[in-house]
Amino acid sequence: MDAFYASVEQMDNPDLIGKPVAVGGNLERGVVAAASYEARKFGVRSAMSGKIAALKCPQLIFVKPRFERYKELSYRIRDIFYDYTDLVEPLSLDEAFLDVTENKVNNPSATLIAQEIRKRIREEVGLNASAGISYNKFLAKTASDINKPNGQAVILPKQAEAFLEKLPIEKFFGIGKVTAEKMKEIGIHNGYDLKQYSLQYLTKRFGKSGLHFYNIVRGIHLSEVQPNRVRKSLSAENTFEKDLMGREQWIPALMEIFEELKRRIEKSGIKGRTVTLKIKYRDFTIHTRSKTFEQYPEEEKIRQAVIELLEQEELSLPVRLFGIGLSNLNIEIEHSHFGKQLWIDFENPK
Amino acid sequence: MKFIVSSSALLKQLSAINGVVTTNPVVPILENFLFEIKDGKLTITASDLQTSMMTEIDVEAKEDGNIAVPAKILIETLKNLPEQPVTFSIDHDTYSIEISSDNGRYKLAGENATDFPKIPTVTNATAVDMSTEVLSSAISNTIFATSNDELRPAMTGVYINLSSTNATFVATDGHRLVRYRRVDVASGDPASLIIPRKALNLLKSTLPSENVPVSVEFNSSNAYFKFNSIKMICRLIDERFPDYENVIPVDNPNHMTIDRMDFLGSLRRIAIYANKTTHQVRLKLTGSELQISAEDLDFSNEANERLSCEHDGEDIEIGFNAKFLVEMLNNLDSKQVTLQFSAPNRAGLIVPSDTSENEDILMLVMPVMLNNYV
Numbered sequence: 001m002d003a004f005y006a007s008v009e010q011m012d013n014p015d016l017i018g019k020p021v022a023v024g025g026n027l028e029r030g031v032v033a034a035a036s037y038e039a040r041k042f043g044v045r046s047a048m049s050g051k052i053a054a055l056k057c058p059q060l061i062f063v064k065p066r067f068e069r070y071k072e073l074s075y076r077i078r079d080i081f082y083d084y085t086d087l088v089e090p091l092s093l094d095e096a097f098l099d100v101t102e103n104k105v106n107n108p109s110a111t112l113i114a115q116e117i118r119k120r121i122r123e124e125v126g127l128n129a130s131a132g133i134s135y136n137k138f139l140a141k142t143a144s145d146i147n148k149p150n151g152q153a154v155i156l157p158k159q160a161e162a163f164l165e166k167l168p169i170e171k172f173f174g175i176g177k178v179t180a181e182k183m184k185e186i187g188i189h190n191g192y193d194l195k196q197y198s199l200q201y202l203t204k205r206f207g208k209s210g211l212h213f214y215n216i217v218r219g220i221h222l223s224e225v226q227p228n229r230v231r232k233s234l235s236a237e238n239t240f241e242k243d244l245m246g247r248e249q250w251i252p253a254l255m256e257i258f259e260e261l262k263r264r265i266e267k268s269g270i271k272g273r274t275v276t277l278k279i280k281y282r283d284f285t286i287h288t289r290s291k292t293f294e295q296y297p298e299e300e301k302i303r304q305a306v307i308e309l310l311e312q313e314e315l316s317l318p319v320r321l322f323g324i325g326l327s328n329l330n331i332e333i334e335h336s337h338f339g340k341q342l343w344i345d346f347e348n349p350k
Numbered sequence: 351m352k353f354i355v356s357s358s359a360l361l362k363q364l365s366a367i368n369g370v371v372t373t374n375p376v377v378p379i380l381e382n383f384l385f386e387i388k389d390g391k392l393t394i395t396a397s398d399l400q401t402s403m404m405t406e407i408d409v410e411a412k413e414d415g416n417i418a419v420p421a422k423i424l425i426e427t428l429k430n431l432p433e434q435p436v437t438f439s440i441d442h443d444t445y446s447i448e449i450s451s452d453n454g455r456y457k458l459a460g461e462n463a464t465d466f467p468k469i470p471t472v473t474n475a476t477a478v479d480m481s482t483e484v485l486s487s488a489i490s491n492t493i494f495a496t497s498n499d500e501l502r503p504a505m506t507g508v509y510i511n512l513s514s515t516n517a518t519f520v521a522t523d524g525h526r527l528v529r530y531r532r533v534d535v536a537s538g539d540p541a542s543l544i545i546p547r548k549a550l551n552l553l554k555s556t557l558p559s560e561n562v563p564v565s566v567e568f569n570s571s572n573a574y575f576k577f578n579s580i581k582m583i584c585r586l587i588d589e590r591f592p593d594y595e596n597v598i599p600v601d602n603p604n605h606m607t608i609d610r611m612d613f614l615g616s617l618r619r620i621a622i623y624a625n626k627t628t629h630q631v632r633l634k635l636t637g638s639e640l641q642i643s644a645e646d647l648d649f650s651n652e653a654n655e656r657l658s659c660e661h662d663g664e665d666i667e668i669g670f671n672a673k674f675l676v677e678m679l680n681n682l683d684s685k686q687v688t689l690q691f692s693a694p695n696r697a698g699l700i701v702p703s704d705t706s707e708n709e710d711i712l713m714l715v716m717p718v719m720l721n722n723y724v
Contacts, residue, residue: 079650082650083650129497131401254662267693267695268695269695339625339628339630339718339719339720340628340718340719341525341671341716341718342525342695342716342719343524343525343716344522344524344525344526344527344592344597344697344714344716344717345597346592346593346594346596346597347594349593349597
């Protein structure tokens with residue numbers, strides 16, 4: 001979806017149409033969750049702090065995010081996808097992979113299906129979408145960025161390698177800012193440069209991801225569209241209004257986040273064996289520490305583990321963000337469309 | 351050995367206990383009925399080692415004797431014979447059985463009665479009396495909630511707890527639980543036991559429609575039921591039953607009272623449109639309106655209905671397996687039922703709105719998570 005959250009706000013409030021809109025980010029420390037195309041012209045980008053966004057575009061209109069509404073529309077869009085295939089892998093509320101190799105409408109052309117789906121999203125939901133079509137997920141995702149907004153593009157198998165050779169390294173899906181910088185340090189600026197390195201070198205340099213990089217630049221990405229998205233973690237985190245310094249500030253802040261996590265645990269009935277503490281410092285470096293239990297820990301044990309993990313960390317810098325996460329969960333399936341039948345918990349009655 | 355008996359009277363007795371006979375038993379002789387004649391009385395036994403049933407019938411016989419008779423072929427023969435006296439002649443050397451009727455003669459190979467497993471007796475038993483009416487409603491109110499999961503053996507039967515004031519019958523499959531209590535059954539010796547589902551199913555189909563006394567005796571390994579001419583003995587499930595009282599919520603804040611038949615009818619229609627795997631229906635309570643809806647995104651099916659109800663509590667949306675709800679509502683007979691909820695991931699309760707004098711029933715059901723609830 002093109003500027004999904006911002007487009008929804010413009011659709012629901014015609015006063016915003018044609019104006020630079022940012023969803024979220026109006027607090028001192030908040031970040032922009034989405035920017036309308038009008039705002040993007042001024043250089044406003046998602047994940048930019050509200051403060052900077054307002055500097056770049058003084059007439060920028062900040063709106064509060066309404067995730068319930070985005071979710072509702074997202075499900076309506078997903079329902080359209082399900083008319084064509086059951087192999088839908090949602091990446092987020094506004095992006096999904098579809099495998100249409102075999103489809104419910106017996107249309108052999110993925111291009112035509114994409115056109116039809118985009119048309120239906122426009123007519124039935126009222127929003128613009130872009131699509132990328134190719135023979136694997138990585139290339140499809142890359143293709144979807146080519147003719148954005150409100151367009152689509154195809155990368156054919158024979159075009160793939162040539163296309164990837166020219167692609168700037170930071171545009172590769174899965175290569176973030178940090179990795180892109182590391183690559184540039186060793187002279188990799190585009191796909192062609194990346195291709196010159198051996199698998200051995202890349203694995204040595206980038207660990208497990210080395211193989212992935214080696215493959216994608218050759219147009220190889222064997223990951224299948226996975227219709228059942230599995231929930232892997234449950235977490236709560238908070239970016240603080242002001243950086244926190246010292247134990248007497250950290251502990252209460254952590255406890256507040258812990259309370260939120262506790263609420264989510266209670267609401268979802270999810271348990272996890274691994275407790276992870278995430279710390280983002282003033283200089284944006286992120287440290288994580290975790291502890292894994294033999295058995296699903298009680299809430300009090302989670303709380304103690306969090307404090308323990310904090311003690312292990314050498315906290316010399318002011319902290320910008322704390323997060324607490326649970327993983328190694330007791331649930332396997334968390335499909336957006338299939339409800340999970342709950343069990344009576346005879347072991348831990350409430 | 352020879353005896354004469356009415357074909358239809360014998361068939362009636364055999365049919366009552368034939369359910370015990372399995373098609374592929376552990377020991378082949380269990381494909382037979384054990385016939386034992388003593389003083390003009392024929393005792394017939396069927397067994398699968400876990401459960402055994404016995405019945406009696408008067409026959410014309412000059413001598414005592416025993417034989418094991420192939421169950422299937424005997425029942426088929428009797429079913430297809432017009433009502434008449436039939437004569438059984440048994441050759442004790444070859445164990446061959448000859449049945450003669452007005453229509454002709456049928457010869458079948460029996461087996462040595464002494465090879466038939468010995469049926470246990472219940473010693474040091476606790477006894478409790480109830481009526482067939484109590485026993486059959488206890489069975490039918492609970493048995494549907496038992497589990498098929500052999501890995502959770504305790505849940506594959508119905509738990510019975512006898513106290514000095516009442517008898518409680520509980521069944522659960524881990525997703526739902528039924529607690530059925532009778533105050534007209536009690537025992538001076540408090541005791542608890544788990545009776546396997548198969549035995550209860552057999553009892554249920556054998557219990558007569560007229561209300562007669564049932565004597566129940568049990569010790570730590572077996573239970574023994576006796577009514578009319580029929581006896582049943584079954585091995586108990588030797589497991590600890592889950593601690594059910596603690597999982598029953600006592601303070602669910604939302605109470606919804608609704609006409610049972612209206613609710614049931616609506617659920618049956620809506621369930622047709624539910625997802626075939628989860629059977630999820632969504633109950634949305636807004637004020638005194640209940641909206642029931644379901645959708646199957648795989649087929650673009652959806653349905654919703656509105657019913658009015660009495661509702662005390664905040665608005666709530668909660669998902670359930672429609673099959674569970676239908677089964678539970680079907681097993682209640684009050685005009686109105688009350689559903690008690692607290693949250694979309696917490697147990698809901700269904701209880702009849704009007705209480706009856708001797709019985710108390712409570713049904714618990716776990717929700718199916720709604721996709722908009724994280």
